[in-house]
Amino acid sequence: MKYKRNKIFMEFRKLQSGILVCTDVMARGIDIPEVNWVLQYDPPSNASAFVHRCGRTARIGHGGSALVFLLPMEEAYINFLAINQKCPLQEMSLQRNTVDLLPKLRAMALADRAVFEKGMKAFVSFVQAYAKHECSLIFRLKDLDFAGLARGFALLRMPRMPELKGKQFPDFVPVDIDTDTIPFKDKIREKQRQKLLEQKRKERTENEGRRKFIKNKAWSKQKAKKERKKKMNAKRKKDEGSDIDDEDMEELLNDTRLLKKFKKGKITEEEFEKGLLTSTKRTVRLTESGVSDSEEDS
Template identity: 85%
Template sequence: MEHVTEGSWETLPVPLHPRVLGVLRDLGFPYMTPVQSAAIPLFLKNKDVAAEAVTGSGKTLAFVIPILEILLRREEKLKKSQVGAIIITPTRELAIQIDEVLSHFTRPFPQFSQILWIGGRNPGEDVARFKQQGGNIVVATPGRLEDMFRRKAEGLDLASCVKSLDVLVLDEADRLLDMGFEASINTILEFLPKQRRTGLFSATQTQEVESLVRAGLRNPVRVSVREKGVAASSTQKTPSRLENYYMVCKADEKFNQLVHFLRNRKQEKHLVFFSTCACVEYYGKALEALVKGTEVMCIHGKMKYKRDKIFTGFRGLQSGILVCTDVMARGIDIPEVDWVSQYDPPSNASAFVHRCGRTARIGHGGSALVFLLPMEESYVNFLAINQKCPLQEMSLQKSTADVLPRLRAMALADRAVFEKGMRAFVSHVQAYAKHECSLIFRLKDLDFAALARGFALLRMPKMPELRGKQFADFVPVDINTDTIPFKDKMREKQRQKLLEQQRKEKTENEGRRKFIKNKAWSKQKAKKKKKKKMNDKRKREEGSDIEDEDMEELLNDTRLLKKFKKGKITEEEFEKGLLTSGKKLVKAADSRIADL
């Protein structure tokens, strides 16, 4: 498709409703972005659209406005229980965000009801809300929407409600498939009418997305949009206003560098990405204690009920720090994020671009920084080639305070911090081992001692990856870590109760074993004598051909074979051993023949 530039809303071939234009002016969107200029006219001409555009380019309005316009133009008005449009998106945060944007446009049109179906909420309440207020426009995550189609027993026949469907939108389609929602999407498509408009929006085009295009869209118009000012030959995947940096530092210096970086930018808004939920829990707690004078929040995929509140709260802040996993990497639009810091590089290169895209959105500037270990520096060239994402180096910050002793002191004072640190370290190592770019991120080259110091651990955890290794450069604390108490008195009381129960059980078991042993010793000895007599008698009666000497030689042969299989002896030594054993057997046989 030819290059599309920004344009005025009034220049669209199909004029927008005056109230829609009014909302756009109120929200501060006087012009269309390229993806909006390309996709909206196609939607309004009843075309299926498969759009690919860089993150932060305004894709949400590119489908929200056409949905509203198509429903306004319906000849037969929608009833309360009829669904006219469905928007499917991979995460609940993105669904909340789309629902919020949509609400600005439906407010002037009370004839339309909208409903949000996402995980972490009571599905029974979702059913009751739909039956009470309806849902002409549904914004949902795939799992919850699929679940709603199966709730006929609760009086919801969603399959009948969607027969009036005009528009289906799959937002962040590549992520929908990456997160394993393909089966859910296919199930949902089976319930939907074939006569509909479908929009598929994605930041990256993958083979899986192409398969979904073929399955869900009829003769789609493909739109691939570049930002204004980007050359036609360019394949740049990050916003042009984004400044991308990297910093190389050792594993035991990285957290000090992060804290110093955040302390010097307290008045700005930050997203800090970690590789695992456990790392978010641990380092979020640490940053909360070490970076004073600014709000620190944490969000990750294992949170069930707090995520919505945290996400909404952070969006409303002027400045602050959100410590998060890749659950916040795609499609999320948090106003005016100044910095995206990647403490851990993501497991795949495309996620790197999406993380960076949380800043420098829709005309605003922004910066991103990734921390790399010295052995990971070649990742910079990899990103430049693989993702067309050039980075410039940021020098190590000087005069950084060493906050790791403070973090260790926190772990010594509170078992919750100690346990979070251990879990974080284990999860980080396991995630590192699964990195997509294993030629650069090599687990065998990782300095575990320096990494443990960087996590401010009190001792090394027991895990398969560390088995058999020595860590001379790591000095554990000189205390029994089992004695570290929880600061929370209720948790500590429960722990002590459990420890006392375990001690009691151990004492009882030891006493039982000792009692049985002392009582049964003489009986066991008598039993052994009795068993030996019976064996001797059976040998005499059956005329066993195997004498004690022969049995000993057979056992020796078995031992030799085991040693040979384990590589403890050579083939020559094995054969020599067998030969010696054979000679002994022959000699013993000759002796028995002579006796006869």
């Protein structure tokens, strides 16, 4: 990486004119003469880095200018730099005859997944850096216009990230296509992507089948458990009521036998009534003593 960076740096120095896109790594210790402009797309997270950025121009007696872009809600940063870094700023008037390049950038993102993904990553990086800015009283994430920012990055849809969770963006209109269908122009990268997509589809299908099997298995076990519980409750109720049922049944059978004998004339009415009374007393006596009919007979 260091060799590649040095190579780019040397090639840039040999150019008659050009634009070098770089990070704060270039803000210190790098001397390129005759740099006319330093454009800061967003303020650095550290105020001292602002001065070092500006210091890349107007070196060794040469003239130069530095420009920083600020949103209306960030204008307090101007006074902050004047006090904290002794660095006064002057407002630059906007040019009205600018060309709107955003439609072209969105078309590029639709045509090449590499452009689409770079835009998404840049948006996420910007938002996360904004949330961690040193001057959090000035650069407040809650005041950021996410919809406008997404349009500025030529996004086709909003990325999924914690900072956007639960938020709605009526001012941002995503493209009406499945962004997973956007291919890489690089055929090798696209082939690898399709391979990964197919692998994910298989894993998703397998996981869905596994979840369904587990769900059905759990349902079957739960059903069997309910059936066992139902049978146990029925058996318990039967066991609890078995003694009473047997006594009632024995008394009923005795009464039935006596009634049949009385109807056939084998016993008199007096004997019938006496038999009923004897049967009732016998049942009560056996119940109180806890002796069964079989025990008494023996």
